[in-house]
Amino acid sequence: MAATVSLDFSKSSRPFFSEEHSMFRESLRKFIEKEAIPNFEQWEEDRLIPRSFWKKMADQGYLCPQVDPAYGGLGLDFGFNVIICEELARVGAGLGGVNIHNAIVVPYIEAYGTQEQKKKYLADCINGTIITAIAMTEPGTGSDLANLRTTAVRDGDHYVVNGQKTFISNGIHSDLIVVAVKTDPHAKPAHKGVSLLLVDKDTPGFSRGRKLNKVGMHSQDTAELIFEDARVPVSNLLGAEGMGFPYLMQKLQQERLLCAVGALVAAEDMLHLTTAYVKERQAFGRSISSFQNTQFEISEMATEVQIGRVFVDDLIVKHMQGQDVVTQVSMAKWWVTDMARRMSSRCMQLHGGYGYMEEYKIARRYRDIAISPIFAGTNEVMKIIIAKNFGL
Structure with a gap:
């Protein structure tokens, strides 16, 4: 008689995970069983995951574990972010904002940020003081990033930003947003006019629109972002101008x-x-x-x-x-x-x-x-x- 086959394929041979990865997963799973699973249905009803959960994640070392120890991180490999993604996804897709912060937004700062930007932001991204988001999608522009319409015009030591973004995950909680803008609307080809700016939540002229009411992922906060003559310091340019795309x-x-x-x-x-x-x-x-x-x-x-x-x-x-x-x-x-x-x-x-x-x-x-x-x-x-x- 044939042996019964397990349907949990995630437990199959995965040689890229070491014993250290396994211990990390076990620790994270226990944390989630205590802090997330009993509360998740309420968070779905509330349409928001509380910042207190983010802080608890940070306290256990589950935020941005890949960041260089020089900036307060653990210097762990991508496999640890995969584990965080997998374990949160087992509870529900609404917890995906953590992965956006850990493995999508913060890596932009790690890769393209100046030393000053890294020192200013990374430690707080790790300790849960800063929650990040990335703003690409616009009301009239989804996947066509080269033709986005949010503009950033240089005015002395600032960029003056005007435009709207929508469907932004972590849009309500975010303290720091990587925003894709057009610094040169006339660039040919169009993608050479795209740049990235780091926008703090207290930036004059920046505001949040609606918290969007989605079909699913209810506990994942998703919002519109509005820029009306928002003044962003030139020092918050991420990487080189025109290299955003x-x-x-x-x-x-x-x-x-x-x-x-x-x-x-x-x-x-x-x-x-x-x-x-x-x-x-x-x-x-x-x-x-x-x-x-x-x-x-x-x-x-x-x-x-x-x-x-x-x-x-x-x-x-x-x-x-x-x-x-x-x-x-x-x-x-x-x-x-x-x-x-x-x-x-x-x-x-x-x-x-x-x-x-x-x-x-x-x-x-x-x-x-x-x-x-x-x-x-x-x-x-x-x-x-x-x-x-x-x-x-």
């Missing part, structure tokens, strides 16, 4: 890889929830897991999740080695998020009417995963990148 392109590899990681964890969780449910649920006098259709559905989904796990883990290794895997990451971001979105519908169907009830976790997974093929560059854009890199 290549900076964004360089860092989007890591962001999109983390999108794939989060979607894969969601898919694994949906598979686990659904497999457990169909074994328990009775219909026509027997478990619905005994029906061939159910078995085929579970078999297909389990296979897709396993394929995704092998692919994503390989990309994690290559990314940690510093390889340029933009094409493959674009493939993973598209394929894994699309697979997870399809899975959410299939898993809800197998739950029957109960899958449509909010007390069942699959309902939240169904809502939350819907955005994954859209954010961090739509999956259509991922296919454009893939085709372009194949010379098409």
Whole structure:
């Protein structure tokens, strides 16, 4: 008789994780079980994760663990950020703001910031005093970053910033925002006019708009940001003027890889929830897991999740080695998020009417995963990148 196979593919051989990584994961999991899981449903209802949770994360060393010890960090490798992403994603997608802060926004400061900027901001990003966000998307501009409309005009020692940003994760809590602006609206090609500015929350002329009411990811605060003659010191220019677009392109590899990681964890969780449910649920006098259709559905989904796990883990290794895997990451971001979105519908169907009830976790997974093929560059854009890199 064949041995039963575990559906927890995250526990399969992952040689890039050391004993130190395993200890870190175990410690983080205990922290989450105590501080996040008992409170998460309330945070979903409140539509906001309290800053006190961020502070507790910081106190345990779970904010920006990769930062150089010279600036107060632990100097840990990307694998630790993968672990944080995975463990938070197991609870719910609404906790993703921590990953945005840790592994998406702060790395811009690490890579392109001046010594003065690093000394000014990084320690507070680590201790939870500063929560960060990145503002690229505008009301009329999503994936077309080269043609954004928010302008920054030089006026002596300041840039005068005008424009709006929308769908900004951590938009309500953020104390420091990396803002993509046009410093040269007439640049040819257009992407050479894009720059990045560090905007503090107290900047004159900067304000927050609505906290947006989303279909899913309810506890993840998402907001509009407004700049009306906002005066940003020239010293807050991140990197070189006109280099914002290549900076964004360089860092989007890591962001999109983390999108794939989060979607894969969601898919694994949906598979686990659904497999457990169909074994328990009775219909026509027997478990619905005994029906061939159910078995085929579970078999297909389990296979897709396993394929995704092998692919994503390989990309994690290559990314940690510093390889340029933009094409493959674009493939993973598209394929894994699309697979997870399809899975959410299939898993809800197998739950029957109960899958449509909010007390069942699959309902939240169904809502939350819907955005994954859209954010961090739509999956259509991922296919454009893939085709372009194949010379098409």
